[in-house]
Amino acid sequence: MIHVENLCKKFGDLEVLKGINCHIHPQEVVCVIGPSGSGKSTFLRCLNMLETMTSGEIVIDGDHLSDPKTDINAVRTEVGMVFQQFNLFPHKSVVENVMLAPKLVRKLDKGEARKRALALLEKVGISEKADSYPEQLSGGQQQRVAIARSLAMEPKMMLFDEPTSALDPELVGEVLEVMKQLAHEGMTMVVVTHEMGFAREVGDRVLFMDGGIIEEEGDPEQIFKAPKSERTKAFLNKIL
Amino acid sequence: MIGRFDWTGVIEFLPEILKGLYYTLLISIVGLVIGFALGAVFGLGRVSKNKFAYAISTVYIEIIRGTPVLVQAIWIFYALPLIIHYTLDSVVAGIIVIAVNSGAYIAEIVRGAVDSIAKGQMEAGRSLGLNQRQTMQHIIWPQALKRMIPPLGNQFIISIKDTSLLSVILVPELIFQGRLIAANHFNAVEIYTTVAIFYLAITLTLSLILRFVERRLNVQ
Numbered sequence: 001m002i003h004v005e006n007l008c009k010k011f012g013d014l015e016v017l018k019g020i021n022c023h024i025h026p027q028e029v030v031c032v033i034g035p036s037g038s039g040k041s042t043f044l045r046c047l048n049m050l051e052t053m054t055s056g057e058i059v060i061d062g063d064h065l066s067d068p069k070t071d072i073n074a075v076r077t078e079v080g081m082v083f084q085q086f087n088l089f090p091h092k093s094v095v096e097n098v099m100l101a102p103k104l105v106r107k108l109d110k111g112e113a114r115k116r117a118l119a120l121l122e123k124v125g126i127s128e129k130a131d132s133y134p135e136q137l138s139g140g141q142q143q144r145v146a147i148a149r150s151l152a153m154e155p156k157m158m159l160f161d162e163p164t165s166a167l168d169p170e171l172v173g174e175v176l177e178v179m180k181q182l183a184h185e186g187m188t189m190v191v192v193t194h195e196m197g198f199a200r201e202v203g204d205r206v207l208f209m210d211g212g213i214i215e216e217e218g219d220p221e222q223i224f225k226a227p228k229s230e231r232t233k234a235f236l237n238k239i240l
Numbered sequence: 241m242i243g244r245f246d247w248t249g250v251i252e253f254l255p256e257i258l259k260g261l262y263y264t265l266l267i268s269i270v271g272l273v274i275g276f277a278l279g280a281v282f283g284l285g286r287v288s289k290n291k292f293a294y295a296i297s298t299v300y301i302e303i304i305r306g307t308p309v310l311v312q313a314i315w316i317f318y319a320l321p322l323i324i325h326y327t328l329d330s331v332v333a334g335i336i337v338i339a340v341n342s343g344a345y346i347a348e349i350v351r352g353a354v355d356s357i358a359k360g361q362m363e364a365g366r367s368l369g370l371n372q373r374q375t376m377q378h379i380i381w382p383q384a385l386k387r388m389i390p391p392l393g394n395q396f397i398i399s400i401k402d403t404s405l406l407s408v409i410l411v412p413e414l415i416f417q418g419r420l421i422a423a424n425h426f427n428a429v430e431i432y433t434t435v436a437i438f439y440l441a442i443t444l445t446l447s448l449i450l451r452f453v454e455r456r457l458n459v460q
Binding site: 048 | 360363367368382383
């Protein structure tokens with residue numbers, strides 16, 4: 001579903017990604033862990049072209065991202081993204097946040113879009129806030145709305161960029177719960193996270209990134225219990 | 241001393257002063273509507289990735305901000321007709337001056353407001369599959385517009401006051417009419433005070449309207 005070949009990304013002279021290779025299969029939940037500055041977020045942002053790769057190739061569901069003829073807007077409708085800072089639209093109510101893209105991009109009429117939005121808000125457990133504005137919601141609620149907003153496009157896969165890092169500790173659980181539910185429903189997910197418990201419990205595979213490369217990857221149990229690389233060991237020792 | 245001023249005489253000249261008020265309002269309103277359109281276009285040019293649009297906008301803004309309104313007015317009314325071989329009506333020239341001048345400042349207001357909307361908003365829109373134009377129209381612009389209101393109010397007031405400079409290109413606006421009356425009837429204190437009060441009335445009314453709009457849009 002996602003194929004990444006020799007992906008490199010430079011910001012000026014700074015080489016952030018130094019040749020990433022990875023394949024992500026349908027319905028797989030891949031957690032990306034690693035120290036800050038290791039290129040995790042940049043890697044994730046390259047997958048929906050919020051960052052343009054310097055060299056290499058990414059193939060999403062058959063679309064080659066390096067090909068200038070690829071319609072990036074069409075690819076993005078299939079790849080949902082959830083941000084660390086939620087990035088809800090503050091001038092629109094919760095339900096309008098969720099309705100906007102289906103209306104504009106999928107051309108749903110208002111009634112259909114609203115019906116779909118309310119069903120998704122129900123799913124993430126926040127339907128009673130449908131007519132509130134984002135600023136009236138807690139961080140955890142905002143992030144759940146952001147997940148619903150992404151799901152409203154019925155994407156084939158979802159990218160999560162440290163979805164719980166900006167949350168108060170007591171609000172992390174409710175967001176992880178929604179993500180867990182999604183994983184069980186068979187959503188293909190790539191999750192950049194510091195939540196090792198989530199990676200271990202929900203992840204089918206863990207990628208450990210350091211210095212712009214995938215230093216180690218494998219089954220969560222194996223990575224957390226018996227990491228092969230010294231750098232993985234050192235990292236896990238620091239955080240666990 | 242006070243007794244020497246004849247305030248009742250002002251009533252006699254009121255029709256002429258009101259004519260001036262009419263032109264001041266006409267030029268302000270039409271000029272600022274066009275100025276806002278110019279500002280939106282060139283402001284978006286300033287935030288555009290298109291190098292041509294950016295360059296054109298920057299040149300326009302720098303030329304207008306770098307020259308006095310008075311010089312712009314004189315140039316458009318007395319110099320431009322010699323280049324285009326077409327004599328401009330002074331009111332038309334006045335509207336052009338206010339539109340082109342305010343447009344440059346409004347462009348910078350637009351640029352600042354659009355720039356101030358967090359990058360994450362654009363990314364959130366684009367990641368949902370909205371194109372650049374849709375994201376601008378539905379996500380960035382409505383938020384930017386709210387932030388523009390206080391500086392726009394400021395610019396509107398400045399431009400309204402700038403219309404008084406158009407008296408040098410013979411626009412029969414408030415101060416032009418006032419000078420005409422005062423020169424013939426030696427009642428400078430009464431007439432010029434009345435003219436000043438009219439300007440103040442216009443700008444205070446605008447301030448009130450803007451305060452109302454701000455409250456409606458809940459600008460923080």
